[in-house]
Amino acid sequence: MSLPKPMMRGLLAKRLRFHLPIAFTLALTAAIAFKYTVTEPKKRAYADFYKQYDAVKEFNAMREAGIFESVQPTGK
C-alpha cells in the first residue's frame, strides 16, 4: 500500500503546455489554407471580371431583355 502520491497540481498547465501550441498551429494553418484556397481566387476572379467589364454594354443588354421599370427596351 505504498503507492506514489499522484499529481495534485498543475494539471491544467500541463495540458495547455501540450495542447496550446497544437491549437495555435492548426488554427494558423486553417487560416492560411482558407486565404490561399478561397480569398485569393475570389480576388483574382473579381479583378479579371472587372478588367473586361463594359458597364454600358451590360446595361443595354439588360435593357433589351426588358427587366427594367425605369427604361423600356429601344423600339417601344
Add this chain to the structure above:
Amino acid sequence: MLRLTTGRVGSLLTRRATAAVTTSSTRMANKEVSESVDMSQPMYWDRVDIPLPDRPYKDVLTDADKSLKQKEKGPWGQLTKEEKIALYRLTFCKTYPEMKQQTAEWKTVMGGIFFFLGFTGLVIWWQSVYVYPPRPRTFDDEWKSQQLKRMLDMRINPVQGFSAKWDYEKGQWK
C-alpha cells in the same frame, strides 16, 4: 412520491381520503392491488453509477444470514469463499458484470422507432391528400423557366455565381 400502479390510480380516484402515503400497515386494506413501494424509506438500486446503494439488498435476514453477519465481524481471512460470496449477495443483488449485461432492448427500441416512422409516413400521406393547399404556380415548369431567364437577364451573381456559368454569346450553359 408514490409509485402509482394502475390499480392505485383507480383507488386514488375513488377514495380521496386514503390518498396519503400507503405504508405497509395499510397494505392489508388494499389487498386486491399490487404492493406499492414506500419511497420515504431508503431504497436499493442496481445502478452502475451508484456503487453503494442506500440500503443493503436483503434487510430481513434469516438466522443463517444473521450468524454469517456475526462471523463477518471477525477477521475476514477466516471466511470461506462461499461465505464471502453469500455475504456479497446479501448486500447486493447483481454484480457489475451482471448489471452491464447486454439486453435485447435495442431490438424493441429500433422496432418502436421504425413503427412510429412508418406511422408518421402514413400521417404525412393523409395530410398531402386532405390538408395541403393547391400547389403554387411558381412550381410549374413554364414559370420556372421564365424565372431562370429573368435571373440571367438581370445578371444575378455574374462574377462567380449564377450568371457566370451562362455563356451569353452562345446562349447556353458554359
